[in-house]
Amino acid sequence: MGKMLLKMVLPRIRGMGDVVEVIRAVDRLLKERGKDGILEDVSLILNMLKMTLRGEYALERRTTFALAAALLYFLIPTDALLDYVPLVGYVDDAAVLTYVLNAFSRELERFRKVSGVPG
Template sequence: MDKKYSQHFSEKSLWDKLKQFGKTAGVKVVYAVLLLLYTFQDKGVSTKTKLSIAAALGYFILPTDAIIDLTPIIGYSDDLGVLLFTLSAVATSITPEIKEKARKKAHEWFGAIDPRELNDIDNQTF
């Protein structure tokens, strides 16, 4: 990821995108985004890590990525790939508290969630 994507990241833009497209993107994408966002917000995370996260979240926010996001499932597959790659790269910065906060927010938005969906993300990245 590079600077052209990180310039599209802002917390306001991210929340706007999640509010508008979160249900369409699905719980796995939203959970991955939340993990990255809460890691980005952690004061103990290095600037280098935050730049990587900003680029990945900027890519998610950008409406003109590799595959159009208007198509459910397929449209967010490239986003999920970028998010998972970044989660793997920053995994050592993701605390149990961050994971719990992301899980709680995902449950607020989606209600009952099959725990395997969130575990799939955790198992692919941690």
């Protein structure tokens, strides 16, 4: 399910400018809501993308776009399951995030070691 949902938004990430916009939007969201629970994983991905754009961490372009697409999916309130529907609205977001965390687990672990972010 997560892979299919991610493919829905991946075409929206066409260049690094789109990645920057997603980073800004997720940054605002995390400042508003904090970083508890699932948002800790979102924060980890966000930090990885920021360091990549600053040239402080090497990440393949394809991986960068896939991670940005996952964050974009997380941001969109009108995705497969509307986020404002109580209890079920974030199920699809969690599925996408779980898929991404599993698919890029080695890269995320490498990032934790390089950046010093606890895992």
